Amino acid sequence: MFRALLIALLLLSNTSNAQQLPNASDGLQEELITVDLDKDAKQTGLFSIKSGSKNHPRLAVLIPGYPSVFRPVVENGVMISTKLSGNFLIRSRRHLADESIAILTIDCQSESGDVCSSSYQASNERQAHVQKLINEVKKRYPTIQEVWLVGTSMGTISSSFMPTYAPRAYTGAIHTAAITEPYARNSYRELINFDYKKSGAPQFFIHHKDDPCYLTTWSGAKSISDKYGVPLITVFGGSNFQGNPCNAFTEHGFRGKELEVMQTIREIILTGTSKNSEIK
Template sequence: MFWICGTRCIGTDFAHARSAPTVIDIATRPGVTQRFLYIAPDSPKAAVILYAGGHGGLQLDLYGTFDWGQGNFLVRTRQIFGSNGLAVAVIDAPSDRQSAPFLIGFRLSAEHAADGKAVIAWMREHAEVPVWLVGTSRGTQSVAAIAIALANGGGLTSTILRDDRRGSPVTSMNLSTLKIPVLVVHHRDDACRYCPVSETSGLMEKLTGSSYDGLMIVSGGNAKGDPCEAFSYHGFNGVEGEVVHAIAEWIAAH
């Protein structure tokens, strides 16, 4: 892992097409700001907003350093998304959720959707390309909830299909209302008890209104440690580049 340094910007006067990672703060709700790390290649073909799993509190500082979540699949592959021609926003918890439990119990809220809407608007203005939401593990709860609220296309990796914590499995959400493209990516050997690959077919069956949905089952790589953590099959350890490239190709085709 390496640390990124960038320039902090506030508001929407940031000149687009800069390739250096940059920390952005934008106003979302009264008295609340949303911070994210922005990476943009020259002439991006699309933009992705990345929602990490776990509690989601990356605690991104002004210099682009993450205090938590450096190993998360979407956080550690942010530059790979950029090298595949995508503008990238790596989302932290908003300013009013910067302590425990961070995004736990918040991902399905109207406030979270409002924060997401503001980031989408910023990305559309500055990248000037279609914007996609991408979540992994508990980040799939954020993406599904925001997509339902705002009707933006999205991708779900290692989707939460069961939940006994403070949240809801993605399959319990009103997925049939989604009219936009949805891609589901899952590792064949994901052993996390919340994400059984055997239940992905049930997830796909609920996407009845999607203009295009796809299921991508990944194999290969290697697993280390807790099966629900980032360096197991759950986090696509060892096949990150292939997975991100496949996601980028799917986005480009839709």
């Protein structure tokens, strides 16, 4: 029963209130890129760049939260629909794309069903599937030299585990609204005692001080930051919060602070560090 309730809440968090969002594709030029996996499965991603830009040296790989099944539809060079329109990373991606950074938003492999399971997201298979897609992107866009992972909520399972399987593949990983309470009911046990030093790549946490979701507490993020020496950038404020605690339109999804959070992510990707430990 609790699992069913959590699924309902998280589905709502990523799909509801889409009509209240600005056009998330404004100023972007986008295309779907797909590679074949084993049997009939495919791995797809949405490749986005700032309109008119080219020769990007950096790729930000965005991994959305629950259920992490993206299923984008593109027409006339922009995404027109997705199952995750409300997700923080998806609705805010236009704030990250610039002349230096291209974006690849990752779907779950095509045979996943309605949920990209936590066990799959923590697996070497997940890394291999995403890596095949990244290789195809780099083949088409050979100026890309650095690849950064950016996960949010459930997607931080992938952004945490993937560098452990391929430490040289990623320049760094940024975990936003990360899963910090793996022992909580219906949480993701794969992250119990996860060692954030294993990847060898720089990592960063961005977390709202008042994140109300019981799976993603700020105190948990602070404990992880202190234990493993991972920088923590704390977000304050926001506006127009609504919905249940794990909803993408509460502090959990940085409502009202999307621009500032994405600017900080850009700063980390461009410099490998963050000047500030707080976003106010």
